[in-house]
Amino acid sequence: MLSCTGSFYDPPYDESEGELGNGDFRYRCLSSGKTDAACLFSEGAVFPGAVAIGAPFEMDYSKDPESEVDSPATLAVQPAAERMISRTAGVFTPHEAGYAALLALSSSSDVVDVIHLRIAPIARVAFWNESRLEVTKLSVSAGWTTQVAAVPFDTTDELLSGSLPFAWTIEDEAIAVIETEPSANLIELRGVAGGVTTLTADIDGVQASIEITVLGGAATTSSASDTDSDSGTTTDGDTDATTGDTDMTSGTSSDTDMTSGTTDDTDATTGTTGPLLEPLDLDPEDGQGGQP
Amino acid sequence: MSRLPLAALAAVTASLLTACGPDYSGTQFNPRSTAPVPVSLEPNRITLPVGIAVTARVEPQSSNSHPYDEYYQLRLTSQDPNIADVLRGPLEREFVFIGVNEGSTCVDVVMNDEFYECIEIIVEPPAS
Numbered sequence: 001m002l003s004c005t006g007s008f009y010d011p012p013y014d015e016s017e018g019e020l021g022n023g024d025f026r027y028r029c030l031s032s033g034k035t036d037a038a039c040l041f042s043e044g045a046v047f048p049g050a051v052a053i054g055a056p057f058e059m060d061y062s063k064d065p066e067s068e069v070d071s072p073a074t075l076a077v078q079p080a081a082e083r084m085i086s087r088t089a090g091v092f093t094p095h096e097a098g099y100a101a102l103l104a105l106s107s108s109s110d111v112v113d114v115i116h117l118r119i120a121p122i123a124r125v126a127f128w129n130e131s132r133l134e135v136t137k138l139s140v141s142a143g144w145t146t147q148v149a150a151v152p153f154d155t156t157d158e159l160l161s162g163s164l165p166f167a168w169t170i171e172d173e174a175i176a177v178i179e180t181e182p183s184a185n186l187i188e189l190r191g192v193a194g195g196v197t198t199l200t201a202d203i204d205g206v207q208a209s210i211e212i213t214v215l216g217g218a219a220t221t222s223s224a225s226d227t228d229s230d231s232g233t234t235t236d237g238d239t240d241a242t243t244g245d246t247d248m249t250s251g252t253s254s255d256t257d258m259t260s261g262t263t264d265d266t267d268a269t270t271g272t273t274g275p276l277l278e279p280l281d282l283d284p285e286d287g288q289g290g291q292p
Numbered sequence: 293m294s295r296l297p298l299a300a301l302a303a304v305t306a307s308l309l310t311a312c313g314p315d316y317s318g319t320q321f322n323p324r325s326t327a328p329v330p331v332s333l334e335p336n337r338i339t340l341p342v343g344i345a346v347t348a349r350v351e352p353q354s355s356n357s358h359p360y361d362e363y364y365q366l367r368l369t370s371q372d373p374n375i376a377d378v379l380r381g382p383l384e385r386e387f388v389f390i391g392v393n394e395g396s397t398c399v400d401v402v403m404n405d406e407f408y409e410c411i412e413i414i415v416e417p418p419a420s
Contacts, residue, residue, distance in 0.1 A: 113382070
């Protein structure tokens with residue numbers, strides 16, 4: 001999935017065979033790949049089933065060495081109809097719902113291969129944890145951080161790819177704050193003080209909100225709380241926001257730094273990651289819930 | 293006196309040559325790819341939505357026993373590329389028909405720089 005060309009950085013891609021069978025189209029998230037659901041929580045990319053209107057991406061083409069077509073190994077890709085997808089400086093931007101063909105062209109403008117992408121408007125926004133699983137609420141201890149992503153879906157509930165500048169707001173910043181860039185679909189959230197607040201992601205007026213529960217007292221105050229309160233499945237153990245004495249998944253009790261896996265005590269004010277996620281449909285045995 | 297037989301001979305020769313060549317009777321499209329939405333490639337009409345590209349091998353048909361072999365260089369040209377475009381495909385006599393904007397236009401069938409016919413191409417709104 002990862003590829004490098006010479007000394008240049010070659011962004012990760014995922015490929016799909018062209019409809020004429022002469023090679024592969026390679027989908028790439030923009031360099032700021034964390035804004036594209038196709039590259040979330042992954043070192044690679046996932047070739048999209050559909051892309052969102054207005055969500056840019058990159059695409060190129062690698063010819064199959066065994067193809068009988070006479071053309072260079074790597075070809076430029078052009079949209080068939082600019083009305084559906086335009087291309088500027090190598091970046092493709094979808095404009096209208098429907099299907100749009102992308103063409104791999106030879107130097108003489110002959111079509112070597114074709115692929116169609118489906119373009120759809122965003123119908124709903126959901127939240128993903130780091131296992132790419134949908135979550136409807138989230139818990140974090142005061143002083144700890146966790147990551148959450150906003151991902152768009154269409155009316156058929158298919159994930160939409162392409163980079164999208166989500167706008168995030170949090171209802172009560174005395175309870176939790178957003179610590180990352182405001183225009184991304186992946187953010188880091190820090191619990192400030194015990195309580196419940198609402199995190200909202202917005203993309204072109206399509207909004208979704210998620211309940212955030214911050215466990216424990218103020219970040220600088222030593223306290224302990226039982227983290228089993230909601231799901232009763234993904235956490236098992238006491239959390240001390242000051243010491244970081246937390247075991248989210250195994251049910252054992254030990255001093256654990258959730259980021260490094262070392263057994264040092266953790267100062268909650270230093271930003272060590274220690275999320276308490278409560279995903280939907282998670283098998284408590286799979287160990288995914290609550291992993292940073 | 294001698295000019296009349298020569299002219300007659302030339303006329304007979306020309307008619308013989310014509311009779312030995314193919315006689316255009318239309319074009320057949322053999323799709324090379326499957327579009328994600330329905331398209332229609334009929335000998336006298338092509339229908340496809342905006343944004344779709346369909347690749348087909350194009351076979352000029354002859355009504356006599358002489359086919360349009362490789363001697364005949366086939367070229368297809370859209371009369372309005374802003375509605376529908378036609379590009380050469382990867383192999384000989386393969387062409388890619390593209391819906392660009394709604395409307396209808398015509399695709400000229402030209403072989404060895406000689407115009408044969410115009411095939412209607414209708415572009416429908418984007419299909420989702």
